[in-house]
Amino acid sequence: MASLAPSETSSKGIDFESSNPQRTAKIEDSKTKDPSIAQREKETDGAKRLLRRQVYILFAAVFVSTFLMALNGSIIATAIPKITTHFNSLEDIGWYGSAYLVATCALQPLVGRVYTHFPTKHTYVMFTSIVSVGALVCATAGSSKALIIGRAVQGCGGAGVINGAFAIIAAAASKEDRPLFIGIAVSLTSIGTIVGPLVGGALTQDVSWRRCFYINLPLSGLVICAFLLLPIPEQVKKQPVRSNLKAIITKELDLVGFTIFAPACVMFLLAMIWGGNQYRWNPSVIIGLFCGALGAFIMFAAWEVFKGEKAMIPPALARNRLVVFGCFTSFLQVGALLSLSYDLPIWFQVVKDESPVMSGVMVLPTAIAQAIGSIMAGKLVQVIGYCTPWALFGCVLTSIGSGLMTTFAPSTGAGPWIGYQILTGTGRGSVVQMPITAIQNFLPAKEVSIATSQVFFWQYLGGSVFLAISETIFTNTLRSSLKTYAPGVNPESIIEVGACAVRSSVPGDELDGVLRAYNHAVVSTFYLAVGASTAAFLTSIGMGFQRLSKKESKEKPKENDV
Numbered sequence: 001m002a003s004l005a006p007s008e009t010s011s012k013g014i015d016f017e018s019s020n021p022q023r024t025a026k027i028e029d030s031k032t033k034d035p036s037i038a039q040r041e042k043e044t045d046g047a048k049r050l051l052r053r054q055v056y057i058l059f060a061a062v063f064v065s066t067f068l069m070a071l072n073g074s075i076i077a078t079a080i081p082k083i084t085t086h087f088n089s090l091e092d093i094g095w096y097g098s099a100y101l102v103a104t105c106a107l108q109p110l111v112g113r114v115y116t117h118f119p120t121k122h123t124y125v126m127f128t129s130i131v132s133v134g135a136l137v138c139a140t141a142g143s144s145k146a147l148i149i150g151r152a153v154q155g156c157g158g159a160g161v162i163n164g165a166f167a168i169i170a171a172a173a174s175k176e177d178r179p180l181f182i183g184i185a186v187s188l189t190s191i192g193t194i195v196g197p198l199v200g201g202a203l204t205q206d207v208s209w210r211r212c213f214y215i216n217l218p219l220s221g222l223v224i225c226a227f228l229l230l231p232i233p234e235q236v237k238k239q240p241v242r243s244n245l246k247a248i249i250t251k252e253l254d255l256v257g258f259t260i261f262a263p264a265c266v267m268f269l270l271a272m273i274w275g276g277n278q279y280r281w282n283p284s285v286i287i288g289l290f291c292g293a294l295g296a297f298i299m300f301a302a303w304e305v306f307k308g309e310k311a312m313i314p315p316a317l318a319r320n321r322l323v324v325f326g327c328f329t330s331f332l333q334v335g336a337l338l339s340l341s342y343d344l345p346i347w348f349q350v351v352k353d354e355s356p357v358m359s360g361v362m363v364l365p366t367a368i369a370q371a372i373g374s375i376m377a378g379k380l381v382q383v384i385g386y387c388t389p390w391a392l393f394g395c396v397l398t399s400i401g402s403g404l405m406t407t408f409a410p411s412t413g414a415g416p417w418i419g420y421q422i423l424t425g426t427g428r429g430s431v432v433q434m435p436i437t438a439i440q441n442f443l444p445a446k447e448v449s450i451a452t453s454q455v456f457f458w459q460y461l462g463g464s465v466f467l468a469i470s471e472t473i474f475t476n477t478l479r480s481s482l483k484t485y486a487p488g489v490n491p492e493s494i495i496e497v498g499a500c501a502v503r504s505s506v507p508g509d510e511l512d513g514v515l516r517a518y519n520h521a522v523v524s525t526f527y528l529a530v531g532a533s534t535a536a537f538l539t540s541i542g543m544g545f546q547r548l549s550k551k552e553s554k555e556k557p558k559e560n561d562v
Contacts, residue, residue, distance in 0.1 A: 054230050054231070055172065057226055057230060058168070058172060058226070058227075058230050058232070059169075059172070059173075059181065060226075061222070061223045061226035061227060061230075062165045062168050062169065062185065063184060063185060063188050064219060064222070064223055065128060065161050065165055065220075065223045066161075066162065066165045066185045066188050066189050066192075067188040067189070067191065067192045068131075068161075068192070068216060068219055068220065068223075069131070069158045069161050069162050069189070069192070070188070070189040070190070070191070070192025070193045070196065071192040071193075071195070071196045071199065071215075072100070072131070072135075072154055072158060072196075072216065073100060073101070073104075073158070073192075073193060073196065074192070074193050074194075074196030074197055074200075075196040075197070075199055075200040075212045075215075076096055076097060076100075076151075076196075076200060076212060077097070077196065077197040077200060079200045079201070079203070079204040079209040079212050080096055080097075082204050082209045083096065083144075083147065083209055086209070087143060087144040087147070092144045092145075092148065095148045095151075096147065096148065096151060097151075098269070098270075098273045098464075099148045099149075099151040099152040099155065100151045100152070100154055100155040100158070101155065101269065101273075101460060101463070101464055102152070102155065102265070102266055102269045102270070102273075103151075103152045103153075103154075103155030103156045103158075103159070104155040104156070104158050104159045104460055105159075105265050105269060105457055105460045105461060105464070106261070106262040106265045106266055107155075107156050107159040107160070107262075108159050108163070108453045108454075108456050108457035108460070109258070109261060109312050109313055109450075109453055109454065109457060110253065110254075110258045110312060111127075111159050111160045111163045111164075111449075111453050112163060112312075112449045112450035112451070112452065112453030112454070113252065113253050113254065113312055113449075113450060114160070114253065115160075115163060115164060115167045115449040115453075116236070116252075116446060116449045116450060117238060117239070117248050117252045117253070118238070118241060118248070119232075119234070119238065119241065120164065120167055120168060120171065120232050120233075120234055120235075121227060121231075121232035123160065123164060124160070124161070124164040124165075124168065124227055124232070125224055125227050125228060126160070127157045127158075127159075127160025127161045127164060128157065128161055128220055128223055128224050128227070129157070129220075129224065130153060130154075130156055130157030130160070131153075131154055131157030131158055131161060131216065131220060132157075132216060132217055132220040132221070132224075133153060133157075134150045134151065134152070134153030134154030134155075134156070134157055135150070135154060135213045135214070135216035135217060135220070136150075136213070136217065137149060137150030137153060138150035138151060138154065138210075138213040139210045139211075139213035139214045139217075140210075150213070159456075162189075162456055163449065163452055163453050163456060165185060166182065166185065166436055166440070166452050167235065167448070167449050167452065168232060169181045169182060169185065169440070170235050170440045170445075170448050170452075171232070171233045171234055171235035172232070172233050175441060175548065176382060177382065178382075178437065178440055178441065179377075179378040179379070179381035179382045179387075179433075179437050179441075179548070180375070180378040180379050180381075180382050181378070182378055182433050182436055182437050182440070183374040183375045183376075183377055183378020183379065183381075183429075183433050183437075184374070184375055184378065185433075186374045186378075186429070186432055186433040186436075187370060187371035187372075187373075187374035187375055187429060188371070190367060190370035190371060190374065190425075190428065190429065190432075191367045191368075191370070191371050193338075193341065193367075194341065194363055194364065194366055194367030194370070195360070195364070195367060197345070197356075197360045198357065198360030198361060198364075199212075199215075200212045201356050201357040201360055202357060203215070205357065235445045235448060235449075236445045236446045251310060252310065253312070254304075254307055254310060254311055254312035256303065257300060257303050257304060257307065257311060257312040257313075258312055260296055260299050260300040260303060261296075261297075261300045261312065263292075263296055264292075264293050264296030264297045264299075264300055265293075267289045267290075267292045267293040267296065268289070268290070268293035268297075269461075269464050270289055271286050271289035271290050271293065272464050272465055272468040273464065273468065274286060274289075275468060275472075304318075313450065313454065314447075314450070317447055317450060317451060317454075318454075320443070320451075321542060321543075321544065322435075322438055322439065322442060322443070322543055322544060323439065323443075323451050323454060323455075324542070325539045325540070325541075325542030325543045326434075326435030326436075326438060326439060326451075326455055326543055327435070327454055327455055327457075327458040328458070328536075328539040328542070329391060329431065329434075329435055329536050329539045329540050329543065330432065330435050330455050330456075330458050330459045330462065331458040331459065331461060331462035331465075332462065332532040332533070332535050332536040332539060333394075333395065333398065333428065333431050333432060333462075333532065333533060333536045334432060334459040334462050334463060335459075335461075335462025335463050335465055335466030335467075335532060336398075336402070336462075336466055336528060336529040336531075336532030336533055336536075337398065337424070337428050337529060338462070338463040338466060338467060339466045339467055339469075339470035339525060339528060339529060340366075340402060340405070340424065340525075340526065340529050341363065341366065342467060342470070343470060343474070343522050343525045343526070344359075344362075344363050344366075344421075345359040345360065345362075345363060346474075346518075346522055347408065347518075347519070347522045347523075348362050348363075350502055350503075350515065350518045350522075351408075351410050351515055351518055351519045351522070352410075353503065362417075363421065365418050365421040365422050365425065366421045366422075366424060366425040366428075367425065368422075368425070369421065369422040369423075369424070369425025369426045369429065370425040370426070370428050370429040371429065372426065372429065373394070373425060373426035373427065373428065373429025373430050374429035374430070374432070374433055375429075376429075376430075377390045377394070377429060377430040377431075377433065377434070378433060378437070381434075381437060381548065385547045385548040386545060386546075386547055386548070387434045387437050387438040387441075387543070387546075387548070388434065388438075388540055388541070388543050388544065388545050389545075390430050390431070390434055391430070391431045391434040391435075391536075391540040391543065392537055392540050392541070393427075393430055393431075394426075394427040394428065394429070394430030394431030394432075394434075395427065395431055395533050395534070395536045395537035395540055396427070396537065397423050397424070397426055397427030397430065398423075398424050398427030398428055398431065398529070398533040398536075399427075399530055399533040399534050399537070400423055400427075401420050401421070401422075401423030401424030401425075401426075401427060402420075402424055402526050402529035402530045402533060403526075403530045404416070404420045404423070405417075405420050405424070405523070405526045405529075406523050406526045406527060406530070407523075408519065408522070408523050408526075409519060410515055410516065410519055424529075427533070431536065431540070432459075434540070434543070435455050435543065436452060436455055438543055438546070439451045439452055439455065440452070441548050442546055466528065466532065469528060470525045470528055473521075473524055473525050473528060474521050474522065474524070474525050475495065475521075477520065477521040477524040477525075478491070478494070478495065478517060478518065478521035479491045479492075479495070481516070481517035481518075481520045481521055482494060482513075482514065482517045484517070485513040485514070485516045485517040485520070486506075486510045486513030486514045486516075486517055487513075488510050488513075489506060489507075489510050489513075489514060493505075494506070494514060502514060502515075502518065
């Protein structure tokens, strides 16, 4: 099996075509004079075809794994009612989703360091195997606690798989092709996030909720086999692990920084997840978590400054303008649009009286538009060479689409809600990939994995923060709207019965008022997406307007500090 030589792929990616027509003509002419040259040329073409097939398989495996990770994050949403009934564990309902999110966020910065110093191939296989182990634990769980542990294990593996996918794209794809491949990967994560609840609902309804986890095993197995059989290029030269393992672990991974950062991240996320749900925002539990997180983050920042370039998040990289504004853009845009993806199904199920599975079908315009928008934006960046204009364009589309969604009413027809989703989804597809594309093209190779992990961390953090804010807006608005539109019902009783039981729990003469109150509450959360997308427009400008070079530059990019 042919191999990918690191010296050829570490900086230039994989190039199959010869761009010198004069050289091609000379070779063709020499073939007629010397048959041995023609024979060697034939063997070379065969090797190139083999290499091309290997690369296609490699990227197919990468794309499957990114889709699976996005699917894992959302597939459980529609299966949770069945799971809580099976285990009689209503008090654990929040942990089924948050265990995955918290583990992924806490591990992201460390993952960037791991990919910087350990072989990409074996690291990726290890994280994919961890995801498979977590899925197996969930699928065979005999208790609610075992399921939560399995979700946390899945989250730990998912942090490495997502980061590793883009590290492989950066190493194996040429600079010209990276924007397109990043666009495809981002589009698949968008599709996985959107269709996850639909797939989970279908499996739970027709087979078993355990199939939501078993589905991971055969696909992950294929990915692992592909990576074990294929050569994986490295973007930077790495030290031999066997002879330098102790030095890498003690000096390069910054495990002290990780032991400070992880509890800080967990405390902050738990405060955001529990606030307004298990606890109100002002009790000592929430305040204590926020204070503990703040203190730990201050300690972490001081330690990182002390460690310097050996820190888990090097201070110089944390001050880089592209990284800072790219993270802010991801935080705002992904957080706002994730809240939209959670609130839209509520609007379909309550206001439009659709089933959970049908509501999943009705948000497919968002997923399809995101996929098309991501691929188109990646291709346009590949051709034109600029990232920031497409991020700005995506923010504009998202602001317009989410702004139009604030006009939703119980009488809104299919045309508007399909069209507005297409606008919003196309915008998200255009903007979300741009920070990653810019980082992979403008930063030194040794900083790419660490910077990429920061982008993903801020994406997940944005999701948790905006979902918490969105839920608070929804609950408070629903209480006040019920007093206006349905003064004869008890607001607390409407909130407690949940979205699925509203129509069966409300008297007929009050139902119209309750639906109008629900509509107003859901629409109010859309304003959050409008504001965040507008702010993301401003942070996108901060990323700068550098142009992707058509040829690989040997000069180290200049660093722009904030």
